[in-house]
Amino acid sequence: MRAAVYQAAGHVTVEDVPDARLHESTDAVVRVVRSCVCGSDLWSWRGVVQRQPGSRLGHEFIGIVDEVGDDVRTVAVGDLVVAPFQWSDGTCPACLDGIHTRCEHGGTFGAPGTDGGQGEAVRVPLADGTLVVVPGGADGVDDGRLASLLALTDVAGTGLHGAVLADVTEGSTVAVIGDGAVGLAAVLGARSVLGAERVILMSRHEDRAALGRAYGATDVVSVRGDEAVATVRAMTGGLGVRHVVEAVGTPESWSTAIGMARVGGTIGAVGVPHTSPQLGIFQPFVQHLTLRFGVAPVRRYLPDLVARTMAGTYDAGDVFDLTLPLADVAEGYRAMDERRSIKAMLAG
Amino acid sequence: MRAAVYQAAGHVTVEDVPDARLHESTDAVVRVVRSCVCGSDLWSWRGVVQRQPGSRLGHEFIGIVDEVGDDVRTVAVGDLVVAPFQWSDGTCPACLDGIHTRCEHGGTFGAPGTDGGQGEAVRVPLADGTLVVVPGGADGVDDGRLASLLALTDVAGTGLHGAVLADVTEGSTVAVIGDGAVGLAAVLGARSVLGAERVILMSRHEDRAALGRAYGATDVVSVRGDEAVATVRAMTGGLGVRHVVEAVGTPESWSTAIGMARVGGTIGAVGVPHTSPQLGIFQPFVQHLTLRFGVAPVRRYLPDLVARTMAGTYDAGDVFDLTLPLADVAEGYRAMDERRSIKAMLAG
Known part of the structure; x- marks a missing residue:
């Protein structure tokens, strides 16, 4: 064969x-x-x-x-x-x-x-x-x-798993870091399987953003890093979001995820960390975060x-x-x- | 005054x-x-x-x-x-x-x-x-x-919070890393407030171990690091424990906590990381762990x-x-x- x-x-x-x-x-x-x-x-x-x-x-x-x-x-x-x-x-x-x-x-x-x-x-x-x-x-x-x-x-199950790990349920507000197929599937899973009300997708590529919107993203943020954090915080009354899906797996995406999580929030991580990033735990500690990991x-x-x-x-x-x-x-x-x-x- | x-x-x-x-x-x-x-x-x-x-x-x-x-x-x-x-x-x-x-x-x-x-x-x-x-x-x-x-x-509320973060409930098996007052309070909280069935305390000090037992620890492990991990795994059919309270906050205690957590397990972290340890996220990823942090x-x-x-x-x-x-x-x-x-x- x-x-x-x-x-x-x-x-x-x-x-x-x-x-x-x-x-x-x-x-x-x-x-x-x-x-x-x-x-x-x-x-x-x-x-x-x-x-x-x-x-x-x-x-x-x-x-x-x-x-x-x-x-x-x-x-x-x-x-x-x-x-x-x-x-x-x-x-x-x-x-x-x-x-x-x-x-x-x-x-x-x-x-x-x-x-x-x-x-x-x-x-x-x-x-x-x-x-x-x-x-x-x-x-x-x-x-x-x-x-x-x-x-x-x-990708569909992996994106959904990210949203499940992030504790997304009916009515949740969710941020999704990553506009690859897994991130887009996280948008779809959060909205159409788990019933999230608001899904904020980080995307700088118009074709991906368009598919994200078709999958139910209510907002698209096209800036990155600290700017993305500031934008999402401004969109959520300064508090940040309770549920974040991390679908990239780099130190930069982790920093963005932690930065936009609300105090007491949960980050569901399905971005496989091929480069073995280290995570400073001081910030998750101060922010009372829950970090949930796993190969879907x-x-x-x-x-x-x-x-x-x-x-x-x-x-x-x-x-x-x-x-x-x-x-x-x-x-x-x-x-x-x-x-x-x-x-x-x-x-x- | x-x-x-x-x-x-x-x-x-x-x-x-x-x-x-x-x-x-x-x-x-x-x-x-x-x-x-x-x-x-x-x-x-x-x-x-x-x-x-x-x-x-x-x-x-x-x-x-x-x-x-x-x-x-x-x-x-x-x-x-x-x-x-x-x-x-x-x-x-x-x-x-x-x-x-x-x-x-x-x-x-x-x-x-x-x-x-x-x-x-x-x-x-x-x-x-x-x-x-x-x-x-x-x-x-x-x-x-x-x-x-x-x-x-x-200490009582901080130890209890560690067990709450670790998702301890009625009948749970829990490992507690740290035999200071917070770790001992985690034993007490896990057993008498949350109803854990088995609590394995890491302690090398006989006076602290004795108080841990009085507070309901069912097992005391007096070795450290990799030896402690191997001991706790052997005590749990090779699987490790679903619930770990991390009440120290050093890179060594984190390594022990991650090492003895069962696949899919939860680590509740109340050991304030004064020295800002970095955590490699590859292992939590592979182990499908949930890490929950917070100043109680x-x-x-x-x-x-x-x-x-x-x-x-x-x-x-x-x-x-x-x-x-x-x-x-x-x-x-x-x-x-x-x-x-x-x-x-x-x-x-």
Whole structure:
């Protein structure tokens, strides 16, 4: 089969690789229908994070089940399935706590020795715990709906998780730091899943701001840093906001998040800190803040988000503004790296 | 009147100072019955934190109301009152959120220009918002009960707040980092107020460990750092604890707290970070931790803790293991600095 392979920073190719096949009786093999490039893939593309040359790429995909192991019970050949970006057993202590991204038997698609989503097929370990079946199957699911389902594999659940970590509930006022796909999904999750009343999005890019507004952002702040803090404070009677989603993960974005949080407020952090920033704890202490962190357990949210997506009440698919064939995956990386694309989808 | 005065690191004297008196119509003057030395007072005693020479000392006291301003409504001359370590109006947005230590009209006793608790009397601003009257008055309140009430002015509420921040509830398993008065009060609060089932106290001092056990610690761990982490993990099936109270505030104690927290756990931090430690956020991220910080809003807990104390169902008074007259206050600082005393009380 064909699959994307990481060669070096800035160099991704599509190669013939061994076909995906069952190894364990709990595996399934999924033929990929749609996959995409993640903002986190850019860290190795840019050479910031080391990645093993020759390893596969991509951890986001939806597809049709081609084969299942003898012990797979909840997934059948022919099902249209959504995979979260990590597999998980659904039964260990962490999974039972809803933290599937710390499953004791879990792993990430595209890690060395595994299939990546950016390819023709994927061996999915622990298929019962991992995959979520789309009710009704693939028949009649159009391109738009496929894009919406694909968004659930990572960014939709990650953005929603940021808002959940930030304790967003009905009527909340929320600030979202980051206008990438995760930040935009946080806007959508805060508004349409959790019922926030006011969502203030930090965005300097008009196309992203427009999508943020479409997703329910009530305000867009286009300045950065201390200016953004001052603007948001002015918008909230000087008090700041009770709920902040940090969807970037840099020292600068953290400083902005802490600066605009109201005394006693909560920051939900889903911006993976690839650069290991240090956080001074004096300010959180004085501000009585709650900081909640975590690599989003997307699997937790999938059944609900798949149902909402199929019912047409929730649609995160517009984060994809570029569609390419698998053969052109490198252009997807380039376009996202150069911010010509929010998120690139692979189809065919 | 006589009051303790900060001269320099390691040098505290008792001097004649102007009598405490009403400045505003919302003030009360309280004649001090009991006061004490705080662990946080030791930072300036040790020269770690700068303090203005000539400033008063002490922010913990109980006493009898001697005089009230014309606008004071809830406090009367002759009342026995408990003061939290900061005054607060009880009506601003932060106070309404229960975060009295961020009151917009608040301040700390002993700050330059104010009276300190380590003296014969104190002018209390915003008396209605600040003071809590002991029902029944001073008659029949014996020395032991006075000590128990005095403990409520800071350490009892601060320890309890740590456990509240750590989300301790009925049946919780909790680890407490720090065996000073605040850590010990966290044990007491977790067990007798919040209903924790298992409380693991880190303590290397047998006298403190014994008091911790008396306050309800079910386990005492006497090793430190990585050894403490390994011990607590072994005690909890390898998983770690869901609730950690951080009552020290150093990089080492933070590392211990993060190391023993279970995936998805919560750290409640009340150890004031005088040395401004930096916290790497990668580990909290991977561990899906919640970090909750804050200078304890002791005023929030006072009505309940005063009632429990007078009912005899809660007694934090045993944190005082040394009683001195005001004239010997410097010996209280020395004894605590040298760890000969957990907490020194001033009487008479």
